[in-house]
Amino acid sequence: MTVLFLLYAGIIPAVPLIGAEIYKRRNDNTRRSVCYVLFFLQLMLSACYVVEWFSR
Secondary structure, eight states: OHHHHHHHHHHTTHHHHHHHHHHHHTTOHHHHHHHHHHHHHHHHHHHHHHHHHHTO
């Protein structure tokens, strides 16, 4: 169960990076920047959940 949780927590932050790549191809810098911000926020959130998971 722990391995599945870690995979899930690691995959979720990658989703905004996919969006950033799509918007990079479209030359839409505003939405690309939003995707990068969402990536960093999601990365921090996932890291906090992983730390919480292992602190139990």
